[in-house]
Amino acid sequence: MQQVSTRGAAKSRKKIDDWITKEVAVTLVKPRDAEQLQSDRNAKLMNGLVEVQSHPSLQAKVTLTTISQTTRDVGNVLTPPLLREEPGAIESFQFTTSRNSDPGLAAVELFNVNDVNLVTKDAPLKLIVNQTLEEDEYILPISHDGEFFLPLGYGAKQGEQTEITLERLPKPTTSSRSLDGSIKIFFKKIRSKKLGTSYEYPILASAEVKQENNREQVNYEKNIEEVKKQVDSAQKIVLYIHGIIGDTETMVGSVQRAKVEIDGEKRPLRELYDLVLAFDYENLQTTIEENAQLLKKRLETVGLGANHGKELHIVAHSMGGLVSRWFIEQEGGNEVVQHLVMLGTPNGGSPWPQVQELAFVMLNFGLNKIPTMAWPAKVVADMGAKSLQFIEENDNSLDQMQPDSEFITKLAENPDPHVRYSIISGDRSMPTSKKQSSFLEKFKAKLFHNPVTNAFLDDLVFGTEPNDIAVHLANIKKVSS
Structure with missing residues (x-):
């Protein structure tokens, strides 16, 4: 270093006050007496x-x-x-x-x-x-x-x-x-916001999906005369039907998100159809057969009776698939529907004895992200509200969906309706490594104390057979040919 330059601090000839004030809110919280x-x-x-x-x-x-x-x-x-x-x-x-x-x-x-x-x-x-x-x-x-x-x-x-x-x-x-x-x-x-009051169900409405403030918004038209006019002017129609938990609002958005190949290009599923319909029904006090009959009446009301001359596809989740199958196979729906797509439908039955048990298990899985997956908040809200709603209603049996129920037995004996069926199923079976098994056992021990629930968890969710938490995949695919 050849040279070091320094500069001394300048000396002020007079003293200058240099200060500021700031108002700060301080909240003192005294613990409340217990x-x-x-x-x-x-x-x-x-x-x-x-x-x-x-x-x-x-x-x-x-x-x-x-x-x-x-x-x-x-x-x-x-x-x-x-x-x-x-x-x-x-x-x-x-x-x-x-x-x-x-x-x-x-x-x-x-x-x-x-x-x-x-x-x-x-x-x-x-x-x-x-x-x-x-x-x-x-x-x-x-x-x-x-x-x-x-x-x-x-x-x-x-x-x-x-x-x-x-x-x-x-x-x-x-x-x-x-x-x-x-x-x-x-x-x-x-x-758990409902589409209508208990007096309005079941509801057959047209639905449109829009993006509002970066959020997916489903707008319904419930006026029967307006829906009938829309049906009159449409040729290809898709109908969404929900399952035991949830409503069509959580499903209909897939018509924009799902992609299909049109002329060599991937396009939204919505572009295949002229009109989107949604069927929301009451499932606490109404049997599957009754809902199938009500579906038939609602479709007839808007001009979709037998041999209507249009093309109608149904996309149904869980119990909605059973409602659709009974309509097609027992209520003349094979002259109304050309294609049924079932999402996780328990065609061979589901072992869960009570809806709130299933909803409670799924809610726990969702809260703790087990297995890791995207759980939309609306779905979690529906699961939580549905489990609480069933407790309040005291009518929470899944008797009709039991593998050995009279309904499932009759469904298996139905003749071929000559309608195209497609089945989409998922697999959420648990991993079995030693570390993961220990974690899951700890999870189960802390959250589930009902012996019946634990038995189903061991057999269905934590077992070796592929499942979607609610149903074994073998029972989803169990449709007589």
């Missing part, structure tokens, strides 16, 4: 805003808290990506409204819990909230045990209040409020 759960009286939180009903054997302290307070304890693990806000389908449920810097109370915290195993389906812990829900809204309480997201029960409208039933509790996780840890419970409001 109430002791007792076997002989209810615990009232926030002057009765939330009332935790007495439990015969559970001992714990309970309080309401904010989301921000609680996430500090659980490492910012709040909700699975599938339950992030989805306007119109999934929203956070709050006990008090957020105001300015006040985030509002939206979680329940239990600490000093004597035994989490004391809360069961037969001995649940119930909360009564002085808020009401709409008819198609339900509450899904969830928690995170440091490894898995766990649905804990359900909540539904009870008059002008909301009753939340907790059927299980996870083990406590590290907490700033207790050396023994605490249980943090969050609540999601799930809306």
Whole structure:
């Protein structure tokens, strides 16, 4: 270094004040006093805003808290990506409204819990909230045990209040409020928006799929006279029919997403058809045969009776395929339909005895992304709402879809309707490496305590036979030739 240049700091000849001011909002949060759960009286939180009903054997302290307070304890693990806000389908449920810097109370915290195993389906812990829900809204309480997201029960409208039933509790996780840890419970409001009221079902509507604000939007035309005019001017028509869980809104978008080759170029399936129809039906109290008959009547109403002179294809999911087959094979639908495409239809039956068991299992898989797959929020909302809806209705049997049911037996004996059938099936059977098997066994042990459910999981989902969680692939393909 030949030369070092330095420059001294300039000296100010006079002192100049140099400062700024900034207004900062500081929120001090005092942990709310907790109430002791007792076997002989209810615990009232926030002057009765939330009332935790007495439990015969559970001992714990309970309080309401904010989301921000609680996430500090659980490492910012709040909700699975599938339950992030989805306007119109999934929203956070709050006990008090957020105001300015006040985030509002939206979680329940239990600490000093004597035994989490004391809360069961037969001995649940119930909360009564002085808020009401709409008819198609339900509450899904969830928690995170440091490894898995766990649905804990359900909540539904009870008059002008909301009753939340907790059927299980996870083990406590590290907490700033207790050396023994605490249980943090969050609540999601799930809306299963229906296309119509119970008095309108079944509904045969035309459907158009549009992109609005980068979101897929299905617009329905339910006016029968308008639908009839559209049918009159169409030659090639596709009809969507949903399954036991969900509605056509989650299906119809495939008419734009699915690609077919037209003149050597891949184009949307929609370009093959002049008109898209959708059939939404009630499946809690109505048999498969009755829905097939109602489908026939609705089609006749819009001009699609026997020998209508047009081309009608049906795309049906799950139970919708059974409705379609009965229509085609027993109700004269072979003179109406030219092609039936079945998606995961249990043609040989499904072993699940109850819909809410199936929906609960699929909901757990979806929340924890097992197996890894894309679960649209609308589908998750439908699964959650459907499982809660079936519990509320107390009519949740899948008797007609049992492999040895009278319906499945008759279906197998039907003569060939001479209508083209196509079957699309998926395989979600679980991997069997030692590491993965250990993970899945841990997952099953934490989430599923019903011996019947575990038996089906072992045989169907965790077995070696290909399956789509609901049905063995062999039973999907079981159509008499």
